[in-house]
């Protein structure tokens with residue numbers, strides 16, 4: 527059996543706000559995501575989904591516990607190595623697209639590839655292929671402001687996959703869309719993920735969307751249960 531793509535063990539995280547009463551968000555989170563598996567993370571608002579995804583995505587550090595990517599413990603690595611691992615192995619999607627407003631849809635998907643050392647021609651070809659897969663190839667030259675909310679999120683999905691990561695982390699990726707658009711855009715995301723065999727951990731409030739994934743984990747009182 528190959529190493530799991532993501533393995534979280536004993537994660538604890540407390541926010542010290544300086545105000546009375548600290549916030550113990552994660553109290554021993556354990557999770558394994560295997561190759562090709564798509565896992566839904568479901569929990570009420572404030573339960574700690576974003577906190578956990580940011581730690582898994584090497585955007586934040588836990589107080590204790592370990593984060594392993596494809597068998598390698600990331601916890602003790604230097605900032606430089608963590609940044610390199612984040613760039614090559616992890617795609618992150620936020621609730622809001624966070625696209626660069628002054629660049630076209632295509633350029634938003636090309637730029638992270640150039641940063642990773644891909645040649646421009648190959649990067650553009652990949653960007654066009656990704657846009658085609660999510661059904662918005664004709665919008666390649668539009669800037670984000672000239673795209674609908676659903677189209678903006680589709681571009682953000684393509685950008686997250688631009689460097690062919692091993693793991694996709696998504697924090698309520700369709701949370702700011704109306705229910706019908708959310709359903710369609712989520713369908714596009716799932717096709718993209720399934721079509722590339724990617725492993726994914728996707729936070730959502732929507733039980734219907736969660737049911738379309740391979741497995742659902744729930745967060746309660748700082749721990750996960752199935």
Ligand SMILES: Nc1ncnc2c1ncn2[C@@H]1O[C@H](COP(=O)(O)OP(=O)(O)OP(=O)(O)O)[C@@H](O)[C@H]1O
Nearest residue numbers: 541543549551569570571572573574575576577578
């Ligand atoms: N930087 C911070 N400093 C202090 N407390 C924080 C910080 N970030 C988050 N928290 C607190 O940690 C808890 C978990 O927050 P988190 O954003 O992880 O929840 P969430 O499950 O993603 O919620 P939502 O569904 O609303 O996005 C909340 O009670 C929040 O107030």
Ligand SMILES: [Mg+2]
Nearest residue numbers: 575576577697
């Ligand atoms: Mg959140």
